[in-house]
Amino acid sequence: MTYTKTNGPAASYTGSRHATTTAQRDKKELKLFSSFAHVALAVWGLLVIAPLIWVILASFKSNTEIFTHAPFSLPSKISFETYRTAWTEAHVGRYFLNSVFVVAISTAGTMLFGSMAAYVLARYRFFGNRFIYYLFVSGLAFPVFLALVPLFLILQNLGLLNTYTGLILVYIAYSLPFTVFFMTAFFKTLPNQIAEAAIVDGASHTRLFFQVMLPMARSGLVSITIFNIVGQWNQYLLPVAIMQGAGAEQKWVLTQGIANISVSAGYQANWAALFAALTLSILPMIIVYAFFQRQIQSGLTAGATK
Amino acid sequence: MKHGRYPFIIGFLIVPVAIYGTFVIAAYVQAFQLSFTNWRGFSPDVSYIGFDNFVKLFHDNTFWKAIQHHILLLIFLPLLTIVLALFFAFLLNVGGGSKGGRTRGVWGSKFYRVVFFFPQLLALALVAVIFSRVYSSDDSGLINGLLNQVGAGPVLFLADKNLALWSILAVLVWQAVGFYVVLFSAGMGSIPTEIYEAAALDGATRGTLFFKVTLPLLWNTLQVAWVYLGIAAFDAFALVNVMSVDRGGPDGATTVLGLEIYRNAFDYAQFGYASAMGVVLFFLTITFAALTLRVTRRDAIEL
Numbered sequence: 001m002t003y004t005k006t007n008g009p010a011a012s013y014t015g016s017r018h019a020t021t022t023a024q025r026d027k028k029e030l031k032l033f034s035s036f037a038h039v040a041l042a043v044w045g046l047l048v049i050a051p052l053i054w055v056i057l058a059s060f061k062s063n064t065e066i067f068t069h070a071p072f073s074l075p076s077k078i079s080f081e082t083y084r085t086a087w088t089e090a091h092v093g094r095y096f097l098n099s100v101f102v103v104a105i106s107t108a109g110t111m112l113f114g115s116m117a118a119y120v121l122a123r124y125r126f127f128g129n130r131f132i133y134y135l136f137v138s139g140l141a142f143p144v145f146l147a148l149v150p151l152f153l154i155l156q157n158l159g160l161l162n163t164y165t166g167l168i169l170v171y172i173a174y175s176l177p178f179t180v181f182f183m184t185a186f187f188k189t190l191p192n193q194i195a196e197a198a199i200v201d202g203a204s205h206t207r208l209f210f211q212v213m214l215p216m217a218r219s220g221l222v223s224i225t226i227f228n229i230v231g232q233w234n235q236y237l238l239p240v241a242i243m244q245g246a247g248a249e250q251k252w253v254l255t256q257g258i259a260n261i262s263v264s265a266g267y268q269a270n271w272a273a274l275f276a277a278l279t280l281s282i283l284p285m286i287i288v289y290a291f292f293q294r295q296i297q298s299g300l301t302a303g304a305t306k
Numbered sequence: 307m308k309h310g311r312y313p314f315i316i317g318f319l320i321v322p323v324a325i326y327g328t329f330v331i332a333a334y335v336q337a338f339q340l341s342f343t344n345w346r347g348f349s350p351d352v353s354y355i356g357f358d359n360f361v362k363l364f365h366d367n368t369f370w371k372a373i374q375h376h377i378l379l380l381i382f383l384p385l386l387t388i389v390l391a392l393f394f395a396f397l398l399n400v401g402g403g404s405k406g407g408r409t410r411g412v413w414g415s416k417f418y419r420v421v422f423f424f425p426q427l428l429a430l431a432l433v434a435v436i437f438s439r440v441y442s443s444d445d446s447g448l449i450n451g452l453l454n455q456v457g458a459g460p461v462l463f464l465a466d467k468n469l470a471l472w473s474i475l476a477v478l479v480w481q482a483v484g485f486y487v488v489l490f491s492a493g494m495g496s497i498p499t500e501i502y503e504a505a506a507l508d509g510a511t512r513g514t515l516f517f518k519v520t521l522p523l524l525w526n527t528l529q530v531a532w533v534y535l536g537i538a539a540f541d542a543f544a545l546v547n548v549m550s551v552d553r554g555g556p557d558g559a560t561t562v563l564g565l566e567i568y569r570n571a572f573d574y575a576q577f578g579y580a581s582a583m584g585v586v587l588f589f590l591t592i593t594f595a596a597l598t599l600r601v602t603r604r605d606a607i608e609l
Contacts, residue, residue: 044394051436055436071452116318117319132319141595145584146581147333148580150581152572154328233429235429293420
């Protein structure tokens with residue numbers, strides 16, 4: 001058992017006056033340091049929250065209020081009219097549902113195909129195993145910008161440009177490198193005994209995967225699913241490059257739609273509706289985050305800690 | 307166990323490999339190929355023009371401007387983010403002093419961590435929209451609205467050539483810090499408390515603790531952070547595309563390679579030229595990552 005200087009018992013233990021004064025000074029210094037820490041942390045916390053609060057406040061204001069009142073003044077009346085405008089006239093509702101639809105399918109696809117490939121690469125020895133593994137992992141080293149033009153052409157040739165199918169397939173394809181990389185490492189850590197027992201019981205390879213190995217890999221799957229949902233939900237470059245052409249606005253995802261409202265808004269723009277649109281896209285994140293903040297934090301940092 | 311092994315392996319790999327091969331591998335291979343052509347997208351005649359695209363790139367002012375912007379981002383994005391994140395992570399983890407021989411975080415450290423991390427969840431495109439309003443040059447902007455209250459301003463954050471890129475950099479830092487606070491906190495949490503105790507017993511101050519204990523033991527995490535942030539500095543497309551005046555302006559003061567690639571491809575249909583820029587971007591990114599890992603290499607400290 002060790003005691004540090006600031007600890008009361010350690011100081012009184014020696015009994016000398018000198019030690020007591022040191023302890024007091026340390027305590028004082030600690031208090032000072034601690035309050036300094038709080039001030040610094042609170043300032044940054046405020047910097048993080050302030051723009052978000054400001055957006056929510058402004059979403060209830062009229063255009064005149066936004067221009068003439070103080071930034072953090074309360075709205076003169078609470079009206080959800082701006083939200084109605086944002087949801088229907090600015091099509092935020094449609095963009096939102098498009099995003100939900102695309103991300104639901106593409107994340108499910110990513111996890112299914114990613115863990116299938118990772119499982120085989122992690123636990124079966126065959127000719128070409130290493131080659132396929134490095135092929136997947138090499139995808140981590142390339143910037144997506146490099147693929148932009150050819151990707152456009154490939155989708156055009158396949159008739160998939162400006163389609164959900166195309167966007168979903170591309171999301172899956174570009175999420176595979178990290179998913180395969182992470183899940184391969186994860187499947188390698190799973191014990192062999194249970195798999196062997198299942199084989200003895202006559203389970204096929206496929207059943208072994210779906211009924212034994214996948215459930216055992218749950219914690220890894222959860223992390224990477226969160227990682228992929230957030231990554232695909234926030235994707236901007238790929239949809240902007242792929243969802244263009246006639247009638248594309250109908251199929252835009254949320255990031256694309258909101259960015260477009262902001263960019264195309266001129267001086268007569270309805271800023272309040274833009275703030276309402278922003279609030280509509282931030283609030284679900286806050287709610288989901290409030291419930292799953294621990295899982296989300298570990299899921300998103302999973303990439304950096306591996 | 308033996309029977310059905312290969313059909314199973316092939317059955318499990320065929321779809322992922324097909325999707326990945328079609329949309330990722332084929333795309334990257336074609337990008338290198340296209341960079342040596344003058345293809346404009348619509349004309350059927352494609353001819354190989356050797357290194358002409360790269361020569362043209364070399365004499366392209368906009369390209370060099372973009373490179374300069376990347377260099378600036380490459381220095382300041384990691385530097386500012388890491389310094390701030392390390393500072394906050396240290397305060398969160400050891401700011402509360404020690405009790406019963408254990409260093410503690412400050413009161414409410416969990417709450418701070420949750421709040422700091424949140425921006426990471428927001429799409430950069432959304433963050434860009436929020437901050438293009440925050441920076442608005444009239445009184446409807448958050449900052450200029452506040453400045454107006456005290457009779458100062460307005461500051462033209464995005465319209466001033468000398469300020470625009472820094473304003474965008476600030477947004478990148480705003481979004482990134484929380485992520486690295488959590489990452490560094492996790493790293494600091496895994497440092498055994500005995501080490502801190504021993505150092506404290508030897509009379510180490512908090513500053514010494516930070517520089518002689520925390521920093522060396524976090525070295526690997528810092529390296530990862532530097533590479534990640536460096537790669538982010540080569541991107542910045544979403545922010546510049548949404549926030550900057552005239553996309554990349556004013557007068558090219560904020561343009562980045564990603565934006566130039568996008569414009570050349572989809573606005574000017576310069577498919578070959580855009581691909582050449584992509585190739586350069588790829589080599590820059592790879593060189594940066596390799597250099598960083600090499601220069602900062604240190605022997606890992608085993609615990």
